[in-house]
Structures are given as structure tokens and as C-alpha cells.
Amino acid sequence: MTLYDFLIAPFADYAFMRRALVACLALGLSCGAFGTFLLLRRMSLMGDALSHAILPGAAIGFLLAGLSLWAMSLGGLVAGILVAMAAGLISRRTEQREDASLASLYLISLAAGVVLISLKGSALDLMHLLFGNVLAVDDHALLLVAGVSSLSLIILAVIYRPLVAECLDPTFLRALGVAGGLYHLAFLLLIVLNLVAGFQALGTLMAVGLLILPASAAAFWSQRLAARLAISALLAGLASVIGLMGSYHGDWPSGPAVILTAGGLYLLSMTFGRCGSLRARYFPPRHLHHD
Amino acid sequence: MAVTLQDITIAYGRQPAVHHVSGQFATGSLTAVVGPNGAGKSTLIKAIAGLLPVESGQILLDGLGQRDIAYLPQQAEIDRSFPISVQEMVMMGLWRTRGSFLSWRPSDRQAAQQAMAAVGIDHHANAPISNLSVGQFQRALFARLLLQQANLILLDEPFNALDSNTTIDLLRLIREWHDEQRTVICVLHDLNLASEHFPETLVLGREAIAWGNTAQSLSQDTMTAARNKIAAGY
Structure with missing residues (x-):
């Protein structure tokens, strides 16, 4: 097998691989950025809960309309929003800590989703929904992903300053009478949208990985927010390319292949990164550097 | 910008933290708010900052908006x-x-x-x-x-855990704000700072125990009275 066969041929020869690649790259751009904010707000568990929440919604779409992109996406979107609202309600109205209620919600969602799919679908359908299927990324799915990714990045650019301020110092915004909660809500909605866009290619269990792993890897490379957003998008893109190739050559499900690669990049960053990594701790640079 | 308190009561749950306080922070005044733990000092300036609702009474801000207020919480989150x-x-x-x-x-x-x-x-x-x-x-x-x-600057224990150089520099800034006729209200636990640098003092013990010229309002007696109020409970 030549290098060309290994690196280029999968994408040159097959349209579905090209579509999956473009979809993952587009997704990586927005997921990298949103994941960084998700981690800064210490909300990675919320990401988990939301991604699992999409499953029963997508399953209902699947029951009603089969493997229809729009029915499943709409179902997933509605279910994601419902769970986000339920999580907020539980943490405000009960005394339970948010991590416990989020974990409960995502277990319920996952179980409900699997039961719903098994009502009508095969084990293969279940695999595809849970772990993604590059073959599912048709032109419509690609448009959905590209649209969601573009829209969410544009909105992120517009609400960047209040979102950063709300993460950093919510009291400051409240004292100014700025409705920080509104930006938080927009942020959650965009997270759900990205997860919905991601589940066709990556699966509902894995879509959240592209939010969390590249962003937490990027945290080991820079203490600047802008740089982190860029590095995290870059790592997400890299994980997509390598993961899809692995998926093609090894016949692995695409979602786990991409996320496993992202996980590898995370471990590398954690070991060799510039800020707070194992290397920085045990082999610190000789000079104190100011930046 | 003057801040007028009209018989305000602020409560957490059913426990009043600030009880029937009336008075005025005049425009351009520089006031220290002192009192024992649990006296309602932080509660009071949070309410003035618009971050806590008052149970009864009114806080009048001279018609100026929330954006004319700067608030620095005790431990900024x-x-x-x-x-x-x-x-x-x-x-x-x-x-x-x-x-x-x-x-x-x-x-x-x-x-x-x-x-x-x-x-x-x-x-x-x-x-x-x-x-x-x-x-x-x-x-x-x-x-x-x-x-x-x-125009209105609210500070909650801004010198906590600071070295003396920093405290001196920041006090100088507060002094400049005072010279520029801004109204400054500052919660303090260090009574020496209050008596040396703040012309006005409010001694709080859920109620206003003493309020006015620091030399008169800040004394052993008023602080003891405030402590007794808290200890007596409700």
C-alpha cells in the first residue's frame, strides 16, 4: 500500500468519505470553540447530558419517519432543549446538586433512546445512532452540519464579549443590569444544535467528544482564550482526518475512531503541553518566562 | 449622587439581615460601613447595587441608573x-x-x-x-x-488580605474618587482604616447604630452596641 493509497485514496475515491471529512472539519471548527467555553464554565457534564438527551428525540423521529435526517434532527433538537430546561429546573427547584441531576437525566435519556429504537429498528440502526455512520452523511446532512457550524460561529462572534464576561465574572454583569442569563441560554441552545449536527457522523454517544476532548487538550497549550479556541478547532480537525482514515482502513465505526484520535491528542497534550502538563510540571523550562 | 435609604429591611428567608435602616449617603460622601460579623454590611451594599431585593422600604438613587454604580464584591467570584x-x-x-x-x-x-x-x-x-x-x-x-x-462606588472589604503597600495605593485612589465628588461606600472590618481615612462612618448591627461624622459615630460604645444587637438576635 502506497502512502497515496493510505492517506489520499479514501477521500479521492469515495464521495461519502469526502462528505464525512468536510462535515467533521466544519463540526470541529465550531465544536472546538464551543467546547472551550463549555469547559471554562465547568459544564462538561452538561455536554454529556445534552448529547445523550438527543438520542430519545432522534429515536422518536426514527420511529415516525425512519432514517430521515430532518425528523431525527428535529426530534433530537427538541429533546436536547427539553433536557437542558429540565436540568435548569431541577437545580433551581430542588436541593440536589447539578452533577447528580445531570447524571440521572442522561441515564434516563440513554435508556429511553435505546428502548425506543429497538421498538422498530435493528441492532445496526442502534449502532449507527449511537456511534455514527459516515455513510449517513449525505448532501443534506452535510448542509445541516455546515449551516449549524457557520451559524453558531457567527453568533459566537457576536455574543463573545458578554459570554466571556458572564463566564469570568457574572456578578459584574448583574450589577450592570446586563441579562447574562440570556447569553447563557443562547450558548446552551447552540451546544444542542452542534450536538444534533454532529450525531449523524459521530453518533449521539460520541458527538460530545468533539466538544470536550479537543478543548481540554487545547487548555494544555495556551492561557489565552483566542489561542485556545483556534488550537482546539485545529485539534478537532486533525482528529477528524486521522479518525476517518482509521475508520476507513480499519472498518471501525466513525464516531469512536474520531473520538479515540481526539483522545490520543488529549493524552499527548496532557503529557507534552506548554501549560500545566506533566512535562511542564516535572521538566519545567529553565527560565521563568513572562508573556 | 446621593443614596437615600427609607426604612429598608432586607431578609434572607425569614431572618432579617438589615432591619429598618433609614438615612442618606450624601453626594460625594466617603463612608465606611463597619460592624461585627452578621451585621448586614455586605447585604446592605449588595442591595444598593441592585443585586438583592429589599423586603420593605425603598432605596432611592437620585434617579440615576444601574450603570452609574460600580460594585466590587468581597471575594470577586x-x-x-x-x-x-x-x-x-x-x-x-x-x-x-x-x-x-x-x-x-x-x-x-x-x-x-x-x-x-x-x-x-x-x-x-x-x-x-x-x-x-x-x-x-x-x-x-x-x-x-x-x-x-x-458616580457611586460600592466596595466590600477591598483591603482584605492585602499587603500594606497595596492598601495605601488603593486608599489613595479612593481619596481621588472622593475629591472628584463621587459617592463612595466601603465596607471595612479594620476600624483604624475607617477612622484614619473615612470622613463618615455607618456603624451597622442589623439596624443603624450610629451614622455620621466618623469621629462621633465610631467609638467603643457604638461598636459594643452593635455587637449586643447581633448577640440579642431576634
């Missing part, structure tokens, strides 16, 4: 590991003029530079906030206050 530079954090102080969406003008960056120079952290402008010491971080927060150009 700022995540110090947040990847943001000192200058970026300081520039949040320009919110009143630039809001959520307007882009920075060169004059905005200049103003931020000046504010950081005024508190002596301009050489850290581009450093991440995680690099700052406790004192430098408080200086940065004061630079942000400077940019806010607020």
Missing part, C-alpha cells in the same frame, strides 16, 4: 485560571460606553493603559490574570473600577 489577559479584564470596565457589542477604539485601549498605570500594573497588561498575586489582582480590579467612571 472570578475564576483566576480563566485564560484572559489583565488588560482584557480591565477593559470590562468600559461596559457602560462600549456595551456588549461595540468594538474597542484606540482611545479605549489608551484609557485602559492609563488605568493600569494608575494602579501600577501596566507592565502586566498582557499577562494572563493567573500570573497576578492577590495584591496585583486587586489592583487590576481597581483599574476596572477606574474605567467604569461610576
Whole structure:
């Protein structure tokens, strides 16, 4: 097998691989950025809960309309929003800590989703929904992903300053009478949208990985927010390319292949990164550097 | 900008934290709010900042809006590991003029530079906030206050855990605000600071025990009276 066969041929020869690649790259751009904010707000568990929440919604779409992109996406979107609202309600109205209620919600969602799919679908359908299927990324799915990714990045650019301020110092915004909660809500909605866009290619269990792993890897490379957003998008893109190739050559499900690669990049960053990594701790640079 | 309290009561749950307080912080006054733990000092300035509802009574702000108020909480709930530079954090102080969406003008960056120079952290402008010491971080927060150009400045124990140099520098800024006729209300636990640097003092013990000229209102007797009020409970 030549290098060309290994690196280029999968994408040159097959349209579905090209579509999956473009979809993952587009997704990586927005997921990298949103994941960084998700981690800064210490909300990675919320990401988990939301991604699992999409499953029963997508399953209902699947029951009603089969493997229809729009029915499943709409179902997933509605279910994601419902769970986000339920999580907020539980943490405000009960005394339970948010991590416990989020974990409960995502277990319920996952179980409900699997039961719903098994009502009508095969084990293969279940695999595809849970772990993604590059073959599912048709032109419509690609448009959905590209649209969601573009829209969410544009909105992120517009609400960047209040979102950063709300993460950093919510009291400051409240004292100014700025409705920080509104930006938080927009942020959650965009997270759900990205997860919905991601589940066709990556699966509902894995879509959240592209939010969390590249962003937490990027945290080991820079203490600047802008740089982190860029590095995290870059790592997400890299994980997509390598993961899809692995998926093609090894016949692995695409979602786990991409996320496993992202996980590898995370471990590398954690070991060799510039800020707070194992290397920085045990082999610190000789000079104190100011930046 | 004067702040008038009309018989205000503020409660957490059913327990009143501030009870039937009336009086006025005059325009351009510089007031220390002192009292034992649980006297309602933080509660009172949070309510003036508009962050807590009053149970009864009214807080009158001379018709000026929420954006004329700058509030520095006791332990700012700022995540110090947040990847943001000192200058970026300081520039949040320009919110009143630039809001959520307007882009920075060169004059905005200049103003931020000046504010950081005024508190002596301009050489850290581009450093991440995680690099700052406790004192430098408080200086940065004061630079942000400077940019806010607020007419009413509310400070909750701003000198806690600070070294004396930082305290002296920050007191000088407060003095300048006072000279510029801004109204400053500052919660303090160090009574010496109050008597040396603050012309007016409010001694709080859920109720206003004494309020006015520091020399008269701040004494052993009033502080004991405040402590007894708290100890007596309700």
C-alpha cells in the first residue's frame, strides 16, 4: 500500500468519505470553540447530558419517519432543549446538586433512546445512532452540519464579549443590569444544535467528544482564550482526518475512531503541553518566562 | 449622587439581615460601613447595587441608573485560571460606553493603559490574570473600577488580605474618587482604616447604630452596641 493509497485514496475515491471529512472539519471548527467555553464554565457534564438527551428525540423521529435526517434532527433538537430546561429546573427547584441531576437525566435519556429504537429498528440502526455512520452523511446532512457550524460561529462572534464576561465574572454583569442569563441560554441552545449536527457522523454517544476532548487538550497549550479556541478547532480537525482514515482502513465505526484520535491528542497534550502538563510540571523550562 | 435609604429591611428567608435602616449617603460622601460579623454590611451594599431585593422600604438613587454604580464584591467570584489577559479584564470596565457589542477604539485601549498605570500594573497588561498575586489582582480590579467612571462606588472589604503597600495605593485612589465628588461606600472590618481615612462612618448591627461624622459615630460604645444587637438576635 502506497502512502497515496493510505492517506489520499479514501477521500479521492469515495464521495461519502469526502462528505464525512468536510462535515467533521466544519463540526470541529465550531465544536472546538464551543467546547472551550463549555469547559471554562465547568459544564462538561452538561455536554454529556445534552448529547445523550438527543438520542430519545432522534429515536422518536426514527420511529415516525425512519432514517430521515430532518425528523431525527428535529426530534433530537427538541429533546436536547427539553433536557437542558429540565436540568435548569431541577437545580433551581430542588436541593440536589447539578452533577447528580445531570447524571440521572442522561441515564434516563440513554435508556429511553435505546428502548425506543429497538421498538422498530435493528441492532445496526442502534449502532449507527449511537456511534455514527459516515455513510449517513449525505448532501443534506452535510448542509445541516455546515449551516449549524457557520451559524453558531457567527453568533459566537457576536455574543463573545458578554459570554466571556458572564463566564469570568457574572456578578459584574448583574450589577450592570446586563441579562447574562440570556447569553447563557443562547450558548446552551447552540451546544444542542452542534450536538444534533454532529450525531449523524459521530453518533449521539460520541458527538460530545468533539466538544470536550479537543478543548481540554487545547487548555494544555495556551492561557489565552483566542489561542485556545483556534488550537482546539485545529485539534478537532486533525482528529477528524486521522479518525476517518482509521475508520476507513480499519472498518471501525466513525464516531469512536474520531473520538479515540481526539483522545490520543488529549493524552499527548496532557503529557507534552506548554501549560500545566506533566512535562511542564516535572521538566519545567529553565527560565521563568513572562508573556 | 446621593443614596437615600427609607426604612429598608432586607431578609434572607425569614431572618432579617438589615432591619429598618433609614438615612442618606450624601453626594460625594466617603463612608465606611463597619460592624461585627452578621451585621448586614455586605447585604446592605449588595442591595444598593441592585443585586438583592429589599423586603420593605425603598432605596432611592437620585434617579440615576444601574450603570452609574460600580460594585466590587468581597471575594470577586472570578475564576483566576480563566485564560484572559489583565488588560482584557480591565477593559470590562468600559461596559457602560462600549456595551456588549461595540468594538474597542484606540482611545479605549489608551484609557485602559492609563488605568493600569494608575494602579501600577501596566507592565502586566498582557499577562494572563493567573500570573497576578492577590495584591496585583486587586489592583487590576481597581483599574476596572477606574474605567467604569461610576458616580457611586460600592466596595466590600477591598483591603482584605492585602499587603500594606497595596492598601495605601488603593486608599489613595479612593481619596481621588472622593475629591472628584463621587459617592463612595466601603465596607471595612479594620476600624483604624475607617477612622484614619473615612470622613463618615455607618456603624451597622442589623439596624443603624450610629451614622455620621466618623469621629462621633465610631467609638467603643457604638461598636459594643452593635455587637449586643447581633448577640440579642431576634
